[in-house]
Amino acid sequence: xxxxxxxxxxxxxxxxxxxDFTSGTEIHYFIGEQEQSVILLQDIPLGHKVAIRxxxxxxxxxxxxxxxxxxxxxxxxxxxxxxxxxxxxxxxGDK
Amino acid sequence: xxxxxxYRRPDGKVGIRNHIAIIPTAVCSSTVAANIAAQVxxxxxxxxxxxxxQIGADHEQTVRTLIGLGKNPNVAAVLVVGLGCEGVPxxxxxxxxxxxxxxxxxxxxxxVGGTLKATAEGLRKAGELARxxxxxxxxKIDVSELVMAIECGGSDFTSGLASNPAxxxxxxxxxxxxxxxxxxxxxxxxxxEHVLARRCKTPEIGEKLxxxxxxxxxxxxxxxxxxxxxxxxxxxIAGGISSIEEKSLGCIHKAGHAPIQDVLAYGEVPKGKxxxxxxxxxxxxxxxxxxVAGGATVVIFTTGRGTPTGCPIAPVIKIxxxxxxxxxxxxxxxxxxxxxxSGEETIEQVGKRIYEMVVEAANGHMPKAESLGHKEFGxxxxxxxx
Numbered sequence: 001x002x003x004x005x006x007x008x009x010x011x012x013x014x015x016x017x018x019x020d021f022t023s024g025t026e027i028h029y030f031i032g033e034q035e036q037s038v039i040l041l042q043d044i045p046l047g048h049k050v051a052i053r054x055x056x057x058x059x060x061x062x063x064x065x066x067x068x069x070x071x072x073x074x075x076x077x078x079x080x081x082x083x084x085x086x087x088x089x090x091x092x093g094d095k
Numbered sequence: 096x097x098x099x100x101x102y103r104r105p106d107g108k109v110g111i112r113n114h115i116a117i118i119p120t121a122v123c124s125s126t127v128a129a130n131i132a133a134q135v136x137x138x139x140x141x142x143x144x145x146x147x148x149q150i151g152a153d154h155e156q157t158v159r160t161l162i163g164l165g166k167n168p169n170v171a172a173v174l175v176v177g178l179g180c181e182g183v184p185x186x187x188x189x190x191x192x193x194x195x196x197x198x199x200x201x202x203x204x205x206x207v208g209g210t211l212k213a214t215a216e217g218l219r220k221a222g223e224l225a226r227x228x229x230x231x232x233x234x235k236i237d238v239s240e241l242v243m244a245i246e247c248g249g250s251d252f253t254s255g256l257a258s259n260p261a262x263x264x265x266x267x268x269x270x271x272x273x274x275x276x277x278x279x280x281x282x283x284x285x286x287x288e289h290v291l292a293r294r295c296k297t298p299e300i301g302e303k304l305x306x307x308x309x310x311x312x313x314x315x316x317x318x319x320x321x322x323x324x325x326x327x328x329x330x331x332i333a334g335g336i337s338s339i340e341e342k343s344l345g346c347i348h349k350a351g352h353a354p355i356q357d358v359l360a361y362g363e364v365p366k367g368k369x370x371x372x373x374x375x376x377x378x379x380x381x382x383x384x385x386x387v388a389g390g391a392t393v394v395i396f397t398t399g400r401g402t403p404t405g406c407p408i409a410p411v412i413k414i415x416x417x418x419x420x421x422x423x424x425x426x427x428x429x430x431x432x433x434x435x436x437s438g439e440e441t442i443e444q445v446g447k448r449i450y451e452m453v454v455e456a457a458n459g460h461m462p463k464a465e466s467l468g469h470k471e472f473g474x475x476x477x478x479x480x481x
Contacts, residue, residue, distance in 0.1 A: 003438030006256050016256060016335065018436045047252030047335035061337075064255070064344040066290055068337060081337070088286070088338035 005029040005038075005050065009065030013053040014081050016063070020045050041078035049081040061086045097272060099457035100233035101240055102171065105196025109240035110168030111392050111457040113231055114139050114408050115224050117174045117217070118165055120188055121146030121181035124204055124213075128176040131217040135225050138174075139407045143474050147181040153478035158183055160362040160474050163388030165192035165199070169408045171228035172198040174221050176213070179205030198227050233459070239273030239368065241457055244386035244394040244409070245349045246279070248379035251399025252335050255345020257416030257435035257442070258397035263351030264446020265395060265453060266370065270353040275368045277359075277391055278350035279375035279382045281311045285326070286340035287347045291372065295355040303358045307374040314477065349397060361475050362388035379404060381475040383411070393456055395449060403427040405469025412452055412462045429462050 004027045005015040015029045021040055027050065028037045038052050049063065055075040060067040073085045101109040115138040119128040125142035132140035141164060145157045161183065165173040173192050177185030185203060193199040200220040204213040245262055247254055266276040284291060288308045292301035327336045336342050353370040362385050365371045373389055375382040379402065383394055387409050394411040396402075401424040405411045415421050418433035430449055434440035456462055 003436065006436070008256070008260070016252065018256075045335070049335060049337070063341060064348065066287070066340070066344050068341040068344070082335070083332060083337050086337055088340060 003029075007031050007052065008063060011062050011065045013051060013055055013062045014049040014068075015052050016049055017044055017046060039078050041076060042080050044080045051075045051077050051079050051081050053077060055081070097238040097454060098235045099238050099241060099454055100459060101236040101457065102168065102231055102233050103236065104168045104171075106194075108168035108195070108390070109236050109392070110170065111233075111241070111459075112169040112408065112410070113137065113171045113228060113233075114169055115172045115174070115221060115228065116141060116165055116167075116170045116408060117176060117221060118161055118188070119143065119146070120161060120175060120177045120183040120185045123147070123178040123181065124176045127204060127210055127213050127217060128174075130214050131174065131176070131221050134218055135221040137171075137225055137229060138221055139470065141407055141472055143472065145474050145476070146183040148481050149182055149476070149478070150481055151478065153476055154182055156361055156477060157474055158188065159360075160384065160388040161188050162191045163362045163364060163390070164384075164408065166195050166364070167387055167390060167392065167408055169392050170197070171231060172224040173200070174217060174224060175199065175201045176217060177201065177203040179203045198224055200224060237273070238269070238454060238457070241269060241393060241453070242275040242277070242365075242391045243269055243453060244277045244279070244383060244391035246379055246383050246386075246394055246396040246411075247283075247346055247349055247398065248396065248404075249398040249400035249402045250331075250342075250345070251417060253416030253433065253436055254397050254399045255341075255348060257445070258399070258414045258432040259345055259349040260442045261416075261432050261435060261445035261449055262349040262395050262397055262414065264443055265351075265449035266349070267351035267353055268446065268450045269453070270351070270368075270370050273368060275365060275371065275390075276350070276353070277365070277371045277373055277386045277389065278347070279373040279386055280346065280377045281307050281374050282377035283343050283346040284308050285312065285343055286338065287343035290344070291347055291350075291355065294352075295358070300355065300357055304355070304372060307358060311374075359389060361385040364390045376475050378473070378475075380471045380473040383409075384472060384474055393453055395453060397432075401427060403464065403467070403469055404471040405464030405467075407470040407472050410456045410462050411464045411469070412449070412456060413464060414449060426467070427463050
């Protein structure tokens with residue numbers, strides 16, 4: 001089966017989709033050797049991220065095993081993770 | 096033990112090409128240099144816009160880069176072409192390069208008497224150099240003598256997922272074999288510098304890396320703009336990259352997992368083997384020029400959108416993780432890493448293919464950019480020209 005999403009590091013709480021997928025689709029991915037799946041709660045396009053673990057507001061979004069920034073809202077498993085619910089913690093001259 | 100076909104230079108360094116470099120020391124001697132190179136087999140000119148009216152660290156950087164390019168072991172012999180009144184010390188550049196033991200000649204346009212005489216004299220000298228080095232034969236040499244530069248440009252989400260981590264594997268393989276690998280592009284460390292700093296051999300080297308990133312930001316602030324105002328770009332965001340941290344974390348994966356031996360100034364030559372980081376801009380051509388001036392003899396270059404560029408003195412291997420880009424720009428792409436995204440191959444398998452192609456390139460195989468004559472060249476400036 002063609003791969004649907006990629007998880008780079010076992011610590012990651014997001015997976016990156018490798019195709020466009022619609023809400024309700026069950027997406028399969030591997031964490032290390034272990035296959036897991038997540039049901040999308042919304043349409044998410046190619047190259048974008050889906051939460052594979054609950055991420056509470058203020059917690060870090062993790063990809064590559066490292067922080068991409070902080071969640072600005074509670075994020076459920078299956079939700080799209082992007083600039084609408086997370087923010088860079090670097091270079092914030094406004095904070 | 097893996098072997099390559101290399102040219103052992105008098106200073107012990109190993110090249111995988113046998114170029115004659117025609118190096119202008121000022122923008123004003125670039126045309127004469129290009130004309131000479133056009134007529135002599137094996138000669139390549141390094142025309143550039145620099146060499147005069149530069150001051151301080153910016154001037155020093157241009158001088159260091161020109162010397163480094165001449166010293167690069169892919170270069171068998173050098174003709175330095177000066178104008179005569181430029182800021183770059185013409186004969187010092189030639190003498191520094193000659194310290195490697197390779198044949199070096201100099202012409203100065205104002206001393207010879209103009210374009211026609213300088214071209215004739217330059218051709219006479221470049222022809223002599225060609226006769227001195229064209230017969231040199233590569234010999235079997237251990238792969239540990241390779242110095243590989245790693246570059247990424249025209250990135251998209253596949254770069255961080257597929258082609259960059261695969262390059263990281265190739266870099267790890269070369270370092271494990273005793274070779275040298277270089278990561279650059281300081282701009283794209285912002286937000287990931289702590290990850291790289293942790294991997295530095297000593298805390299002091301880690302601090303040096305953080306300092307280079309801070310200086311990069313400070314220079315941008317001198318223009319009264321925040322460098323991050325445009326990072327990630329609208330295109331990056333549309334493609335799924337949510338923050339500068341995410342962009343940088345994808346970029347640094349191309350350097351694999353080896354410890355960082357040192358952080359180098361632009362164009363600085365590493366003192367040992369293993370993985371090094373060099374301060375450079377994110378702009379591909381200037382970044383590659385810096386690493387090649389630092390002694391890199393082969394370049395691996397990941398691209399999502401697809402870029403055709405090469406380098407005058409080092410073969411450049413193009414890798415894309417984007418299936419569509421590989422199909423659209425197959426003229427320019429050497430390795431299809433989209434098999435990682437589709438699940439047909441692992442990152443390790445593609446990394447091994449990249450490493451094998453690096454060894455093939457070292458054995459004389461021409462990557463596409465080299466075979467199509469791509470010789471893009473540019474030197475990084477850190478201050479205005481006065």
